[in-house]
Amino acid sequence: MHRLFRNFTASIIVLFVLGALFLLENHPNISTIFGGVALFLIGMEYMENGFKAFSGSLLEKILERFTNNTPKAIFTGFIVTAIIQSSSLVSIIVISFLSAELMGLTSAVGVIFGSNIGTTATAWLVSAFGLKIKISAYAMPMIVLGIFIPLFLKSGSWKGIASILIGLGIIFLGIGYMKEGFETLKEGLDLAQYAIAGYTGIFVYVLIGAAATVIIQSSSATMAIIITALATGQIEYANALALAIGANIGTTVTAALGSLKSNENGKRLAVAHFIFNLTTAVIAILFIYQLAELVDRLAVMLGIGVENYAMKLSLFHTIFNVIGVLAVSPFIHPLVSFLNTLFIPKGATKGKPKYLDDAALALPSTALSAIVMETKHLYENAVDIIAHGLNLKKKNLLSSMDLDEVIEDVYTHGSFDIDEFYNHWIKGIYGEIIDFSTKAQANMPTDYIEELYKLKLASRDIVEAIKDTKHLQKNLLIYTNSSNPYIREQYNDIRKGLAELLRTINTIATTEEEDVIMLLLSKAKVHAKRYDIVTNGTLDKLIRKGLITKKMATSLMNDSDYAYNISQKLIAMAEILFIDIRSDLKKLNEEMSVSDEEVEELMKG
Structure with missing residues (x-):
């Protein structure tokens, strides 16, 4: 054509x-x-x-x-x-x-x-x-x-x-x-x-x-x-x-x-x-x-x-x-x-950008909005991968199901190849976000460039959370199926904690009330400290009582660090994407050259 x-x-x-x-x-x-x-x-x-x-x-x-x-x-x-x-x-x-x-x-x-x-x-x-x-x-x-x-x-x-x-x-x-x-x-x-x-x-x-x-x-x-x-x-x-x-x-x-x-x-x-x-x-x-x-x-x-x-x-x-x-x-x-029946994309589109159209580059505001939407798309794909990596079903995770039931309802197909899905669903979109941001930056005022930098950080946090999930996945699959109830409980606690965090972020993403968002985020930050099993004495107790082996203890200590890193990256991402950017965009809109009342008067005239 x-x-x-x-x-x-x-x-x-x-x-x-x-x-x-x-x-x-x-x-x-x-x-x-x-x-x-x-x-x-x-x-x-x-x-x-x-x-x-x-x-x-x-x-x-x-x-x-x-x-x-x-x-x-x-x-x-x-x-x-x-x-x-x-x-x-x-x-x-x-x-x-x-x-x-x-x-x-x-x-x-x-x-x-x-x-x-x-x-x-x-x-x-x-x-x-x-x-x-x-x-x-x-x-x-x-x-x-x-x-x-x-x-x-x-x-x-x-x-x-x-x-x-x-x-x-x-x-x-x-x-x-x-x-x-x-x-x-x-x-x-x-x-x-x-x-x-x-x-x-x-x-x-x-x-x-x-x-x-x-x-x-x-x-x-x-x-x-x-x-x-x-x-x-x-x-x-x-x-x-x-x-x-x-x-x-x-x-x-x-x-x-x-x-x-x-x-x-x-x-x-x-x-x-x-x-x-x-x-x-x-x-x-x-x-x-x-x-x-x-x-x-x-x-x-x-x-x-x-x-x-x-x-x-x-x-x-x-x-x-x-x-x-x-x-x-x-x-x-x-x-x-x-x-709407025309130009339907053929084949899989999950791993392709949905909002990074060059037409959005015409204006700083639309370029920034497109990057915000695409970063949210990146996060949606990341939730699929992280949930699978933790052997959690996304539909359960984002429902009102009790978290204990969520971690019990596992997949039976064995290991999930995070690398494969990262390459298909994340890598291309992440690269396009960076490329599009570079193009958009050329015609953006300073205020918008600052927001653009935050969005790049949010995208990077999402990618790093997936990579940490990959490191966590190997031992998680082993020890959640272990005959040792104590190590199994610890790894299920990790799964439960991250499931709770993902559910909290989903609530933050769909909530407009700022005080509710800040409360949820504060709770998430406090709960993230549970993964510091060295400081809170959990690891010492398990070793001292001989409840887990030295190998299990080493794995648990390392994997708790991975879980902590995942939670920190996701919280930082949520803070940027669903709080900072939302309020900053509102502020930028308020700083436009005319007020709503002035626009209405102009249209009436």
């Missing part, structure tokens, strides 16, 4: 380049249009980076807080995209939230639906301002101001504002060049003479619009070209409507290509985007004449001139996207149910 998309895109680009070379040779002025498109795309990139730096935490907070139901998700996607003029940035944040499980697929689909309406703001910007005033005259002052701001104001927010100003200035320049290019081109080549009437023309221009968007990789840039060409009379109004529909379809190819390296939810989101845009396009094509008539009536009501085709095209673009949302959103839950 990846190769098919790549070959398809490459073929279109080759044809486009050949066509462009032909046009440039015969009509040199067309280079002005290409230059305008290039400037427009560069400006969009600057604006996206600027908004990411200036209001990244605000965008995250809005998308996390106001997407808990479908209408709110759609509205949030619309308003955020309309303001920041970047559906790709919204998509990046949504996919990163999905990867870190900070957002459900239903909410993500809703945001993408709303984002489609938000992208129509670009068309309004170009048609309402870019063509009515000499917008390029404002470009240079904005670019100069954007360049000078970082020289005096060094904070990240001001740098973001500077990048937004530079981006807007470059976009204005691009619109000016495109307008000038089409006006000059008309003197030597009138593209309107190639207009095609009827549904044949509609289908042809839909394909052209889709192909242009695939090549340019931006529906906003495609719409800017269409509007400037329409305003200068280079294309017919009916054909421009079809081009706008095609631009919507073209974005689905871009989204599909972008999702190829994403995780399962990223791919599902791309499919949802494709279904939505295709459905919207089909509705728009089937009812294009009725929609055009609706636009004419609304244009009169809104005071848009009869021959102001650029503004009418923007209105058409908005209307058919809104109709698409109204048509598809009632079926969003069945759609998500269908999406």
Whole structure:
């Protein structure tokens, strides 16, 4: 599939380049249009980076807080995209939230639906301002101001504002060049003479619009070209409507290509985007004449001139996207149910990372959340191995069964190969956590890097607890089956103590009350001291009374140390993963640039 998309895109680009070379040779002025498109795309990139730096935490907070139901998700996607003029940035944040499980697929689909309406703001910007005033005259002052701001104001927010100003200035320049290019081109080549009437023309221009968007990789840039060409009379109004529909379809190819390296939810989101845009396009094509008539009536009501085709095209673009949302959103839950049947991982996934998707690297918060989730996944796998190594059944361990009964219900299959399961279930995930952490660290502020370091320690503690379990396992299997009741009792006490600890950590992991968590952890630390059988006199008593042999005593002393190390590593891990990180993440969220009340006021406004 990846190769098919790549070959398809490459073929279109080759044809486009050949066509462009032909046009440039015969009509040199067309280079002005290409230059305008290039400037427009560069400006969009600057604006996206600027908004990411200036209001990244605000965008995250809005998308996390106001997407808990479908209408709110759609509205949030619309308003955020309309303001920041970047559906790709919204998509990046949504996919990163999905990867870190900070957002459900239903909410993500809703945001993408709303984002489609938000992208129509670009068309309004170009048609309402870019063509009515000499917008390029404002470009240079904005670019100069954007360049000078970082020289005096060094904070990240001001740098973001500077990048937004530079981006807007470059976009204005691009619109000016495109307008000038089409006006000059008309003197030597009138593209309107190639207009095609009827549904044949509609289908042809839909394909052209889709192909242009695939090549340019931006529906906003495609719409800017269409509007400037329409305003200068280079294309017919009916054909421009079809081009706008095609631009919507073209974005689905871009989204599909972008999702190829994403995780399962990223791919599902791309499919949802494709279904939505295709459905919207089909509705728009089937009812294009009725929609055009609706636009004419609304244009009169809104005071848009009869021959102001650029503004009418923007209105058409908005209307058919809104109709698409109204048509598809009632079926969003069945759609998500269908999406969840797609891209099911084949084969065993227990030993593979579940949350370390590169999409989560887009933001420090989602990268950190992904590592937290993956470390918990690592611990879940470790519990399986440690429980087996202690000859305990995990289902009993995590139930309400009495601990004496838990240690009595043993496996009968003999030795459990910890090395084999470590290699299959732990080693790969641990390596991926370290690798992902290294990538994430490159774009993280100091506060986040400190949390990242704690998570690395937690992962290391999990791995070392498994290795100590391996050392403990050999003698444990021997002496729990010994005919000597005293040594058997000591090793069963070790099993019982570690079983109690694992059960306590499971309770800590599922409890939100901080005072309960601290109490449980304190008890676990006290109980861990039971393994110091030299200090508490247990070993001396057993030897003095001749209850165990010297060999048994040596083994018991060493294995008690292993048990103590296991308990210490697991307690340290639990303290980081379920207490420190949880409270530190809460603190980092509280230190975001805006409060919940401010966000609510912004959304109301």
